[in-house]
Amino acid sequence: MITQNKKKDMIRPHVVVIPYPAQGHVIPLMSFSRYLAKQGILITFVNTEFNHNRIVRSLEKSSHDDYYVGDGINLVSIPDGLEDSPEERNIPGKLSESVLHFMPNKVEELIERMIADSSGGTIISCVVADLSLGWAIEVAVKFGIRRAAFCPAAAASMVLGFSIQKLIDDGLIDSDGTPSVNKTIQLSPGMPMMETDKFVWVCLKNKESQRNIFQLMLQNNESIESTDWLLCNSVYELETAALRLYPQILPIGPVGWAHSLEEDSISTSLGSFLPQDRDCLDWLDQQIPGSVIYVAFGSFGVMVNAQLEELAIGLELTKRPVLWVTGSGDQQPINVGSDQVKVVRWAPQREVLCCGAIGCFVSHCGWNSTLEGAQNGIPFLCIPYYADQFINKAYICDVWKIGLGFERDEQGVVPRLEVKKKIDEIMRDGGVYKHRALKIKEIMMRGVAKDGVSYENLDKFVSWIKSQVN
Structure with a gap:
């Protein structure tokens, strides 16, 4: 692990951030991490080796190991079990299979090493895991670490995932998520209309990916029960109906806009x-x-x-x-x-x-x-x-x-x-x-202004993180 500023880091709260290994997930979680780092929180950001190397190359630098960015963000990596060749990575279902079956053990091994390396110094205050990686919440539970789930998608997407059992009970989908009927539904008044054949997990041309993604969502629903925070990159006034349906979802978005304090092109591209x-x-x-x-x-x-x-x-x-x-x-x-x-x-x-x-x-x-x-x-x-x-x-x-x-x-x-x-x-x-x-x-x-819902939720989360080192 990185040792520079070690004495300083030993008294700082420390958050391990784990995104789903896709660009649309990494970017908002990185924006969230930059905001936390600006609040004096040490961040360990965990990518797959493949994505880690792409990020480092995009910054026009090179690294074979960990990579320390600015004052408080440490980029680390784990293997994903896939070959680097495009042929391997473009095979349908390969990435979702890795996320479901290979990555959990690697994340657990990483956190175990981090705890061993701390030698009584810097402790992990919290694991912030992508909502799509419910197993990472379970890893945090195993080590007695506090945890937060972060959804980089709309609250409506979360509500759809939480409604899976009801959709099965109502005969709209079968046990592997395949739509039983083509129908347009509305989960609650004020929420967007959704077509059953276009549900988030439905991959009509790739049933293997569909099964893996649907299995992840089922696991996530169970894992969420043990999280301390359920954060969403959304705005309360834009998704009032969905957020009222599940008030445990706390909007903190849009991350990376009014919350971000970056000053240069390197930090904005991170x-x-x-x-x-x-x-x-x-x-x-x-x-x-x-x-x-x-x-x-x-x-x-x-x-x-x-x-x-x-x-x-x-x-x-x-x-x-x-x-x-x-x-x-x-x-x-x-x-x-x-x-x-x-x-x-x-x-x-x-x-x-x-x-x-x-x-x-x-x-x-x-x-x-x-x-x-x-x-x-x-x-x-x-x-x-x-x-x-x-x-x-x-x-x-x-x-x-x-x-x-x-x-x-x-x-x-x-x-x-x-x-x-x-x-x-x-x-x-x-x-x-x-x-x-x-x-x-x-x-x-208004949502990110000082009296806005997103601002207040973020402020409460940061205060909670910092309380872990007191």
Whole structure:
């Protein structure tokens, strides 16, 4: 383990943070960790070796062991049992199998070593585990360590997971999570509508992944019973219905926005698997305010070529400037040669969405992107693909009404003229969607203000952590 500042660290509260090994989970938990570190709390952040190496490379540094960042964040790693080759890692179900069966023992071994290495010095005050890793809560229980579960998704996604047994009892899903009927349901008035064939765990093309993810969720429901805190990266006023249904869920979001105190580009990119292309910020500064279409679908390339082509041509038909983030996939927009289109592999998204040039966000509706767009008053155009993205799209389009979905053709593809039509509608001068989006931004600002629910929940959690060393 890292030994620098050891005497200082011995009197600091110490939190071990364990994210699910995916980009959309690592980033919010890293933002949360940066906030805790700013409050004087020592952080040990546990990634898989594969993701740890990607993060270190994205920071343009190298390390084979632990990695100490700034004043209080120590990046450590555990194996995930998978080969580094893309062929191995792209096999359906491999990652979920590793999370379910391989990683628990490695995390337990790590914490056991940390306790042995402390030699009566720095103790672990708390384990903060991704809600998707309920077994990590059980590991903390085994060692007598206090624990908190952190949900990087919407509270509505948590409520859906907590409702699994009722869904089985009502005949909506079978014992492995497969929908028994195609039906649209609402878990509580005010919550988004959900389609049974688009539940978070449903993987229609990969039953093995579905079984693993569903098994994790069942285990999580049991593990949550022994957690001290159940934290969620959400805002009370945006998910009032879900949070009233399960008041033990404490919203602390959006993490990484008003809570974050980072001053430089290295700290803002910490947790990213890919190097950020910051040149796009200079390009945005040269554009007319509110004119740019921002296109980003997260870190995975999920779009089929036919859809990629229709989207690219539709964007070109709008004759508006476009900033397109391709992510880690090999796909490229068709019209990359256009002067109107700036293409980057990965962008500093929070800073991009703060830029006045952005007029709308064409998004896969991951929860991080949903919060980051909403907190900057940006209207959305939604193309969800899997997991919780359909719930988030329902929030955007049906509950908050700050965006639009696309109509698909018989092949399930959004045609180019539909792309142009919806973009023209959402970016119309004086548009109702922009007005509503700014109202949502105001709501989120109140949540993180000093008398806001998120601020108060965070303050209570930090005070509780610090009390462990008294």
